[in-house]
Amino acid sequence: MAYTVRRPNLTFWEKIYLPNIIAGLAITFKHLKKMLKGETHVVMQYPEEKWDAHLPEYYRGAPTLVKDEHGRERCVSCQLCEFICPPRAIKITPGSIPSESKFAKVEKFPEAFDIDMSRCIYCGLCEEVCPEQAIFLRKDYAVTGESRADMVHHKEKLYELGGTMPDLVHKWNPEK
Amino acid sequence: MSTEVPLLNVQIDGVWMQFPKGTKVIEACSQAGKFIPRYCYHPKLSIPGNCRMCLIEMGMPKMTPDRKPVLGPDGRPEIGWIPRPQISCAQDVAEGMGIRTDSPLVKECRQGVMEFLLINHPLDCPICDQAGECRLQEFSVEYGNSHSRFLERKVKKPKNVELGPRVTLDAERCVLCSRCIRFMKEVAKDDVLGFVDRGGFSTIACHPEKTLESNYSLNTVDICPVGALTSTDFRFKMRVWFLKETKSIDVNDGLGCNILIGSRENHIYRITPRENNDVNGNWIPDSHRLNFKYIQSEERILAPTVDQKPAAWTEATKAAVAKLKAAGKLAMIVSSKLTNEELYLAKRLATALNITLHDTLPRFETPDGILIPSDRNPNTSGARLLGAFTKEPGAHLKEIVEGVRKGTIQGVLSLGEDLLDCGFAHEDLLKLKALVVTSILPNASTKAAHVVLSGAAWAEKRGSMVNIHGRLQRLNKAVEPAGESRDDWEILRDLLEATGTVAALHSIEDVFRSMSQDVPAFAGLNLGKIGDLGLQLLPKQETATVTA
Numbered sequence: 001m002a003y004t005v006r007r008p009n010l011t012f013w014e015k016i017y018l019p020n021i022i023a024g025l026a027i028t029f030k031h032l033k034k035m036l037k038g039e040t041h042v043v044m045q046y047p048e049e050k051w052d053a054h055l056p057e058y059y060r061g062a063p064t065l066v067k068d069e070h071g072r073e074r075c076v077s078c079q080l081c082e083f084i085c086p087p088r089a090i091k092i093t094p095g096s097i098p099s100e101s102k103f104a105k106v107e108k109f110p111e112a113f114d115i116d117m118s119r120c121i122y123c124g125l126c127e128e129v130c131p132e133q134a135i136f137l138r139k140d141y142a143v144t145g146e147s148r149a150d151m152v153h154h155k156e157k158l159y160e161l162g163g164t165m166p167d168l169v170h171k172w173n174p175e176k
Numbered sequence: 177m178s179t180e181v182p183l184l185n186v187q188i189d190g191v192w193m194q195f196p197k198g199t200k201v202i203e204a205c206s207q208a209g210k211f212i213p214r215y216c217y218h219p220k221l222s223i224p225g226n227c228r229m230c231l232i233e234m235g236m237p238k239m240t241p242d243r244k245p246v247l248g249p250d251g252r253p254e255i256g257w258i259p260r261p262q263i264s265c266a267q268d269v270a271e272g273m274g275i276r277t278d279s280p281l282v283k284e285c286r287q288g289v290m291e292f293l294l295i296n297h298p299l300d301c302p303i304c305d306q307a308g309e310c311r312l313q314e315f316s317v318e319y320g321n322s323h324s325r326f327l328e329r330k331v332k333k334p335k336n337v338e339l340g341p342r343v344t345l346d347a348e349r350c351v352l353c354s355r356c357i358r359f360m361k362e363v364a365k366d367d368v369l370g371f372v373d374r375g376g377f378s379t380i381a382c383h384p385e386k387t388l389e390s391n392y393s394l395n396t397v398d399i400c401p402v403g404a405l406t407s408t409d410f411r412f413k414m415r416v417w418f419l420k421e422t423k424s425i426d427v428n429d430g431l432g433c434n435i436l437i438g439s440r441e442n443h444i445y446r447i448t449p450r451e452n453n454d455v456n457g458n459w460i461p462d463s464h465r466l467n468f469k470y471i472q473s474e475e476r477i478l479a480p481t482v483d484q485k486p487a488a489w490t491e492a493t494k495a496a497v498a499k500l501k502a503a504g505k506l507a508m509i510v511s512s513k514l515t516n517e518e519l520y521l522a523k524r525l526a527t528a529l530n531i532t533l534h535d536t537l538p539r540f541e542t543p544d545g546i547l548i549p550s551d552r553n554p555n556t557s558g559a560r561l562l563g564a565f566t567k568e569p570g571a572h573l574k575e576i577v578e579g580v581r582k583g584t585i586q587g588v589l590s591l592g593e594d595l596l597d598c599g600f601a602h603e604d605l606l607k608l609k610a611l612v613v614t615s616i617l618p619n620a621s622t623k624a625a626h627v628v629l630s631g632a633a634w635a636e637k638r639g640s641m642v643n644i645h646g647r648l649q650r651l652n653k654a655v656e657p658a659g660e661s662r663d664d665w666e667i668l669r670d671l672l673e674a675t676g677t678v679a680a681l682h683s684i685e686d687v688f689r690s691m692s693q694d695v696p697a698f699a700g701l702n703l704g705k706i707g708d709l710g711l712q713l714l715p716k717q718e719t720a721t722v723t724a
Contacts, residue, residue: 076302108412
């Protein structure tokens with residue numbers, strides 16, 4: 001059904017435009033004057049200046065791996081993130097922890113953990129699916145590299161970015 | 177079947193149905209589409225009734241004082257319900273029996289049993305290999321509670337225990353269903369497992385002076401409904417939900433156990449048995465299921481070679497035929513590990529090259545009395561049907577070896593066998609003017625061969641085989657052939673075309689069609705008709721001659 005748009009009933013002064021144009025120009029000149037006096041600061045000089053301090057807590061940057069307060073790799077290589085990852089950026093090679101290790105109780109760890117950052121879409125499903133709270137999207141967003149191989153974050157890089165997050169999972173802690 | 181089994185009227189969830197006498201209630205319910213959760217019940221094992229997961233409500237017809245059933249207004253017997261739950265696995269159906277599988281009582285029972293089972297469960301699914309095919313996970317979602325009410329400390333039990341060379345036990349995950357104990361006692365006939373520390377600390381354990389080293393030990397891992405028993409070989413290799421399962425058959429002996437090949441991204445991770453009650457039941461020997469690593473070996477021949485130099489396929493097949501034709505008198509050794517299609521083409525190739533002397537290498541060893549027969553070649557029956565050997569397997573091998581030694585035979589075509597296994601000495605191979613070999617792994621013959629044609633392993637190709645009981649079964653392709661390797665039927669087809677014959681075979685289906693036209697035993701069949709469980713091709717009586 002046709003819908004009739006109601007036109008506003010303009011007054012005489014509105015119909016001749018001029019007062020509104022003058023009002024607009026006044027605003028423009030006001031800002032020009034402020035700019036010339038150096039009172040406004042609009043352009044940010046990236047990368048010398050960054051917005052990082054203003055990033056919210058929930059910001060989804062590069063995915064990283066974290067260790068717990070005992071220095072244990074949180075990841076037990078259950079491969080759920082590999083399964084859920086929509087662009088298939090994650091590749092895990094599982095391995096078993098040797099019985100002489102102090103974390104032998106955990107039995108399983110990732111021998112290799114690669115995230116292809118040229119594939120990652122920063123969706124955060126890996127963080128959401130992780131049953132061990134081992135993978136987090138942190139605030140790193142400037143991921144660069146000179147080749148495709150450079151864009152793959154290996155385990156060392158992931159732990160370097162992730163660091164330590166204490167007090168999240170207690171089930172593997174030694175008995176008190 | 178000698179006598180007709182009487183059918184009994186049973187009411188399941190208000191619907192009257194008929195089941196043959198002797199049917200277990202749990203099976204009857206499954207057939208009626210009412211799945212009953214179970215841990216300890218396994219159709220191939222005895223029934224201990226110890227997991228209590230299959231509880232149902234049951235009733236029998238109400239009886240009048242003169243022992244006649246009271247009939248309701250619908251003419252059916254009125255059921256007097258037993259006021260407590262029953263286990264459905266240890267109960268046969270009876271005339272007029274009533275069963276309720278989803279009444280409030282049954283639901284509450286299942287919820288209660290699940291809560292008890294999970295009290296001491298470690299909940300380490302992220303590191304458990306069973307996750308994804310775990311009954312405890314599945315039934316917990318289906319029938320369990322969303323959270324635990326258990327505040328006390330969980331019981332600690334032994335973890336990561338090597339029960340045997342191939343099986344690892346995590347006693348904390350065990351639900352004490354005793355399937356593994358019963359399997360070892362009843363099927364593997366090696367009664368080494370049992371419960372110890374009866375009570376809250378009950379644990380599966382091996383007899384103190386023994387280990388779980390039976391050649392059937394890995395079947396306990398398959399039937400373990402939880403992650404208590406895991407395969408040491410498959411441990412932490414890959415999560416099961418990534419595996420693509422290809423239905424195929426085992427090629428380590430003449431029985432051809434039905435299997436599932438679990439692969440991911442062109443890599444085989446494990447092999448598990450597939451139920452076929454006419455062949456292997458639910459089981460497979462460990463030696464067979466673990467014998468797949470050579471397919472992924474670094475040693476694999478990845479491309480054909482001519483005079484030990486890599487060559488293109490067209491060159492290699494042409495060179496092979498040219499060398500064989502130039503050599504003079506020829507002999508052919510065919511492996512009984514080839515599929516029917518390949519054996520058929522080999523026979524046609526022999527005719528095209530005027531080879532009258534051909535034989536297979538027999539492999540007979542002592543049977544193990546359970547599944548493994550004496551014949552360790554997977555397709556001796558097929559080779560017999562397709563004329564790969566003339567009298568008995570191996571009857572002409574000596575003649576061929578002596579012919580080569582005397583110099584009367586100057587060319588040998590070996591399809592899938594190492595000639596050193598067939599009685600040749602290394603110097604014999606050097607005497608030959610033409611030695612053409614198909615193989616997947618390097619051996620003495622491939623090192624001495626003039627032309628090596630790299631074939632596909634059994635998990636890399638389709639085809640059919642006939643087992644010792646005359647059953648036609650199908651191989652399916654789980655992974656791609658390594659490197660430049662090709663399906664053996666394609667190699668044989670190209671060799672055949674290089675001799676000047678127009679084969680006009682473009683797919684494995686074409687080969688089967690051509691075979692079904694030429695060989696009466698396969699008449700009217702195709703690969704599709706074989707089906708996943710195979711097809712009885714020869715009457716079972718005839719197999720005596722095949723197995724002898």
